[in-house]
Amino acid sequence: MATFFGEVLSVYSRAVEEDEYDDMTHENEEDEQIRREIEEKRCVEVHWLSQTEGGCVSCSDLIIAVGPNATGFISAYVLSSGGWTAVGWVSLWNEQSHGSERPDTAPGPGEPSCILYQQKHTPSVLICQCCCYVAEDQLFQWTEKVFSCVQTRDLTVTVLSDCSATEYKTPDYLSGSSLPFLRSLKTSKHTGPVSSPALEQPNISTGLAAAVLSHCQVERIAAVLYQCYSDVHLPDSLSMQTYRAAVSGVLKLDQNPSPDVLQKITRVSELQSNLYT
Numbered sequence: 001m002a003t004f005f006g007e008v009l010s011v012y013s014r015a016v017e018e019d020e021y022d023d024m025t026h027e028n029e030e031d032e033q034i035r036r037e038i039e040e041k042r043c044v045e046v047h048w049l050s051q052t053e054g055g056c057v058s059c060s061d062l063i064i065a066v067g068p069n070a071t072g073f074i075s076a077y078v079l080s081s082g083g084w085t086a087v088g089w090v091s092l093w094n095e096q097s098h099g100s101e102r103p104d105t106a107p108g109p110g111e112p113s114c115i116l117y118q119q120k121h122t123p124s125v126l127i128c129q130c131c132c133y134v135a136e137d138q139l140f141q142w143t144e145k146v147f148s149c150v151q152t153r154d155l156t157v158t159v160l161s162d163c164s165a166t167e168y169k170t171p172d173y174l175s176g177s178s179l180p181f182l183r184s185l186k187t188s189k190h191t192g193p194v195s196s197p198a199l200e201q202p203n204i205s206t207g208l209a210a211a212v213l214s215h216c217q218v219e220r221i222a223a224v225l226y227q228c229y230s231d232v233h234l235p236d237s238l239s240m241q242t243y244r245a246a247v248s249g250v251l252k253l254d255q256n257p258s259p260d261v262l263q264k265i266t267r268v269s270e271l272q273s274n275l276y277t
Contacts, residue, residue, distance in 0.1 A: 067162025
């Protein structure tokens with residue numbers, strides 16, 4: 001077959017032999033079976049470490065931390081106070097998981113995980129520290145599963161998220177001295193004060209943080225997302241400090257975590273980065 005430009009193209013027939021058709025059908029069945037097995041493994045489940053009545057906990061404030069600086073901040077300034085206890089964890093599997101199966105036991109220290117913590121003196125305050133990768137096709141499952149386990153009436157959600165400064169769009173020059181900084185997005189239901197300027201257009205939020213905020217907007221839950229723009233990949237004390245004002249109204253924070261705590265957080269973040277890259 002010749003084109004208008006004199007190129008010669010090969011001609012392929014759509015006719016196939018019966019044996020070839022059977023092979024194609026068999027391959028399609030195998031592909032469907034593989035897809036079904038992958039979908040089963042990609043299911044997201046919430047596991048409670050103790051018996052929870054009705055599978056739902058009373059919650060007035062839920063703080064979700066996503067990214068190395070956000071999760072590092074929770075470890076250094078919140079959980080290190082000792083006023084928290086792990087009450088549950090979220091199991092999931094995807095192409096960046098270090099194992100071939102979805103975990104069926106609670107993750108150990110330093111392992112990629114999504115762990116739920118409850119404040120001891122105020123049990124209605126929960127933290128979800130998400131130190132793992134959540135694939136795009138798992139975002140809806142993750143939000144549905146987690147929010148189905150907490151009472152959403154009069155609930156306030158605070159999301160802490162990381163973002164590279166290279167993704168921040170601004171008409172003005174962004175100097176290194178202005179980093180790190182915080183920007184916020186909130187749902188229409190959130191009427192309380194916000195601790196940082198709003199995220200300017202055309203900047204956007206993506207991933208799990210955006211999925212949580214979208215879920216809260218649809219379900220009419222008061223929620224605010226704080227996104228830290230930083231020029232560092234691993235957590236550092238300067239970037240983590242930006243979240244203090246965002247949660248100070250809900251949490252009592254450690255003023256000066258010890259250097260040992262910060263070094264431990266950095267080592268754990270390096271391990272998680274190696275497992276999920």
